Amino acid sequence: MDVWHFTEMPYPHLPPLDTLSTMRVTLPSRHYDPKIGADLYNRYLDEYMIADDLGFHHMVNEHHQTATCLDVAAPLSAAILARQTRKGRICILGNPIANRGDPLRIAEEMAMIDCISRGRLDVGFVRGVPYEIFAANTNPTQTVERLWEGIDLAVKAWTSHDEPFNFEGRFTRRRLVNLWPRPYQSPHPPVWITGSSDFDSIKKAAGRGYVFATFLQPHEKVRALFDAYRSAYLDQGLPGGGGTAFMPLVFTGESEDAAEAGARELIWYMTAKTEPQFRNPPGYVPVELNVKALQGAFSGRTDAMRAMGLEFQREQGVVMYGTPDQVAKQVRRFYDRVGGFDHLLVMQQAGFLDHARTVRSMTLFAKEVLPQIKDLARTRPNNAKGAAE
Amino acid sequence: MHTSDTALGKNTSLVRLYGLELEVERRGRGQPLLVLYGEEALELDAPVLVELAKNYELIIPSPPGFGASERPDWIESPDDIAYIYLDLAQSLGLRAVPTIGFSFGGWLALEMATKDASFCAKLVLVDPYGVKIGGPTDRDIVDPWNIHPTKAAGLKWFDPEKGKRDFGAMPEHELTIVARNNESFARFCWDPCLHNPKLMRRLHRVRVPTLFVWGEHDGIVSPDYGKAFSRKIPQAKFAIVGQAGHYPHLEQPTEFLTLVQDFLV
Numbered sequence: 001m002d003v004w005h006f007t008e009m010p011y012p013h014l015p016p017l018d019t020l021s022t023m024r025v026t027l028p029s030r031h032y033d034p035k036i037g038a039d040l041y042n043r044y045l046d047e048y049m050i051a052d053d054l055g056f057h058h059m060v061n062e063h064h065q066t067a068t069c070l071d072v073a074a075p076l077s078a079a080i081l082a083r084q085t086r087k088g089r090i091c092i093l094g095n096p097i098a099n100r101g102d103p104l105r106i107a108e109e110m111a112m113i114d115c116i117s118r119g120r121l122d123v124g125f126v127r128g129v130p131y132e133i134f135a136a137n138t139n140p141t142q143t144v145e146r147l148w149e150g151i152d153l154a155v156k157a158w159t160s161h162d163e164p165f166n167f168e169g170r171f172t173r174r175r176l177v178n179l180w181p182r183p184y185q186s187p188h189p190p191v192w193i194t195g196s197s198d199f200d201s202i203k204k205a206a207g208r209g210y211v212f213a214t215f216l217q218p219h220e221k222v223r224a225l226f227d228a229y230r231s232a233y234l235d236q237g238l239p240g241g242g243g244t245a246f247m248p249l250v251f252t253g254e255s256e257d258a259a260e261a262g263a264r265e266l267i268w269y270m271t272a273k274t275e276p277q278f279r280n281p282p283g284y285v286p287v288e289l290n291v292k293a294l295q296g297a298f299s300g301r302t303d304a305m306r307a308m309g310l311e312f313q314r315e316q317g318v319v320m321y322g323t324p325d326q327v328a329k330q331v332r333r334f335y336d337r338v339g340g341f342d343h344l345l346v347m348q349q350a351g352f353l354d355h356a357r358t359v360r361s362m363t364l365f366a367k368e369v370l371p372q373i374k375d376l377a378r379t380r381p382n383n384a385k386g387a388a389e
Numbered sequence: 390m391h392t393s394d395t396a397l398g399k400n401t402s403l404v405r406l407y408g409l410e411l412e413v414e415r416r417g418r419g420q421p422l423l424v425l426y427g428e429e430a431l432e433l434d435a436p437v438l439v440e441l442a443k444n445y446e447l448i449i450p451s452p453p454g455f456g457a458s459e460r461p462d463w464i465e466s467p468d469d470i471a472y473i474y475l476d477l478a479q480s481l482g483l484r485a486v487p488t489i490g491f492s493f494g495g496w497l498a499l500e501m502a503t504k505d506a507s508f509c510a511k512l513v514l515v516d517p518y519g520v521k522i523g524g525p526t527d528r529d530i531v532d533p534w535n536i537h538p539t540k541a542a543g544l545k546w547f548d549p550e551k552g553k554r555d556f557g558a559m560p561e562h563e564l565t566i567v568a569r570n571n572e573s574f575a576r577f578c579w580d581p582c583l584h585n586p587k588l589m590r591r592l593h594r595v596r597v598p599t600l601f602v603w604g605e606h607d608g609i610v611s612p613d614y615g616k617a618f619s620r621k622i623p624q625a626k627f628a629i630v631g632q633a634g635h636y637p638h639l640e641q642p643t644e645f646l647t648l649v650q651d652f653l654v
Contacts, residue, residue: 021537134535141576145462275537282534282575290568294556 001335001376002342004059004091005051005362006247007349009044009070009077011037012268022275024066024131031067040070043355045080050359052085054366059091059345061126064135068272075109082117090117093192093213093345094124097150098143099136103172104179107154111183119184122240124192124213125151127201131278141283146171148204151191153177155208158188190240195225202228206381209236213245213345216270218316219337222246226338226379233381243342244379246334249313250346251321251353252364262361263310263321268351270313324368331373340379403457406476412457413481414449417442421486422653423478423508424449425494427515427636428574430456430566432491437638440646441489448486450477452497454573456566466577467493467519468585471500478508485510487653492516492635493574496585503591512599513649516607516635518583520592522617530583531609534575544608545635552636592621599625600652602645604633626652 014020014031048058060077063069071077074092081090090113095106114121127147133140149169156165157179164178183189193205194213202225205212212229214222226244233242249266253259280293292298313319317334320327335341346365349358401414416438422445426432433449441447452470454460464470474497478484488509490498495517502509523529533541546552556564599622603615612629619627628648630637638645 137580139576139579141572141579277534277537277541283572287565287568287572290571291561291564294559294564294568296557 001331001344001373002057002089003365003370003373004089004245004343004345005048005056006059006061006345006347007044007047007358008061008063008068008269008347009040010269010350011040011067011070012352014067017271017273020273022278023068023272024063024274025134025278026065026275027067037070044070044349045077045084047349047355047358047362048081049084051362051366052081052088054362055087055370056346056362056366057088057091058085059093061093062096063129064132066131066272068269075106075113078121079109079113079116082113082120085120089120089122091122091192092124093122094126094194096128096132096136097125097154098146099128099132099138101136101138101146101171103150103153104157104174104177106150107157107179108181110154110189111158111179111181114184114189115181117184119189119239121183121185122190122192122211123188124194124211125154126194130281130284131274133281133284134278139283140281142171143284144198144201147201151193155188155191158183185239187238190238190242192245197221197225199225199228203232205229206232206242207234209234209238209242211240211243211245211343213247213343215247215345216249216318217246218318219334222317222334222341223338226341230339230379230381235381241378242381244338244340245343245345246317246338246341247345247347248317248334249319249321249350250327250348250361250365251319252324252327252361252369253321254323254364256322256326259321259323259326260310262353262357263314263319265353265357266321266347266350267310267313267319268353269347324364325372327365328369328372331369332376335373335376340377342378344373401457404477404480406473406480409453409461409473410457410459411453411473411477412451412455413477414447414451416447416449417445419443419445421446421448421483423483423486423488425474425488425490425497426451426455427492427494428570428578429492430570431636431639435639435642437642437645440642441649444650445487448481448483450474452573452577454576455570460573460576464577466585467496467500468587470497470577471504474501475505475508483508487511487513489513489649490515490517491638493518493578495519496583496588499588499592499595500585502597503588503594506595506597509597511653512595512597513602513652514599515602515638515645516604516610516615517601517618518578518610519585520589520618520621521581521584521586522589522614529610529614532582533609534579547604547606547632547634547640551640589621593623595622595625598652600648601625601627602637602648603627603629604635604637604640605629605631606633607635607637609635 062074164176192211206229251262320330451458453464495514496519601619619625633640
């Protein structure tokens, strides 16, 4: 089991949340103080440095026009970590390739970071959450197509070494694709994909040997997603060899009470407000789900879990907290319930959780939880033939 | 022939056209009248079409991705739909027929007429989108996807009560059409938001008598936008309907019908 430290780099110093209609998309930047922002950026990067010493790998992501995430360019934070850390792998999860709209620029940036880090980079690609559509102005009905055209082009660019090729696709057109530098890892860095219910994308990811990751989902749902992955996995000889990844919020404390208090701070992340029109732009989810939305039974995928209490979230594996032994037990229970998995992405900082308590929780995890879970076996594909179909 | 609703004199068929299946409803008796409905398809059950069907045979196609029409992946814009609709008009033998387009349907009518206006004798456009008049930071057309649904209803309707729809009481197959229409509308009109930058430069090609009908309180596209829009079409007339928003034909059907019938005779 590989464990990856993650913070979304939040900016929590906002007016009282009940006075805001949204923390995303339209929240004016007058609420952002650059001096506080500077402190936060440096603090979060410091925590990654500490994570490196503690034996974690690193995961970074990006979002736009939101106080929930100050990292607006994951390649920048990954580049900083490539130079400043020494041990852990660095996973961008991910590049919003559908929204950024320049797959080759992303491929170049990834190759450069891979070289600077001497092959420590894992490259995730994401379709982007619903509210990202508005900042990027991507057509919400075409994000899946853009995602896959972009990934396939980036991979072709990484692996073509003898002459330029032309690409006249639906969303990207280039005369001469000829990437410099090429990635440090061969044939290219491990590729990761995220998803929450799109089985077609899971099958594509598995068939290409990519890692599949899902965040903050109840264990039964995760089991279904991971089973779908395992039944379609095809080994493509990539570094790391595919696999599955799950992200819960995690707080490790000296006592149960301290842990619960920490967990209550972390779930600030799940209370982040977004106006309804930004949660479910037309075409982002399939028509069947939008029928449910019209019936009032669906208001965006991230909404359902938010409404549930902490106890429920712990039972589901969405939030893992407690003393080190309790956390280790929750990880192992989740591992058993979902049929095993390979990467635990621990969101150990969110909201107002301060530096000292974040580092204390990270340290307890590294020293006392990690040894209890690091030997959990890698999952084995169920049926490699499935991917060929 | 798929379904028929004898009470309204409706009959609906699927027309196959160069590998694409489109739903076309025919309703009423008389001279043909081409009806291009709006993005919410609210016209289909409204009194306004019942009245028009007394004097005309209404030809009501569903755009790709609306109603029971297919939406192949390559169709991405009102410009694409216009070519399909021109093929449809030709295959149905529609020449020089009066045409009414509501909102998104009005935009489609203009995309068609700027390419080949021979299908059309007269054109009625009801609060259409389609052109960008102002500069990059002017909001000519309020972005309906950016605003809270409750606020959007307030902008569309003079009396928002009239715009309320009880989706909970609708059967699933009807909700599926509503959800799919919403998705298709976004597919075609998301970016550029509710306009085609080329259309303005083509409007001089609309050489048939044209009437713009505009709701005085349309909060999505204002009457000022409508007036500026109408001036781009030679000799186009412009009429305001009071106590109405984006859907004057639904909020003030009697006044609307008088305007339209006077124009079409």
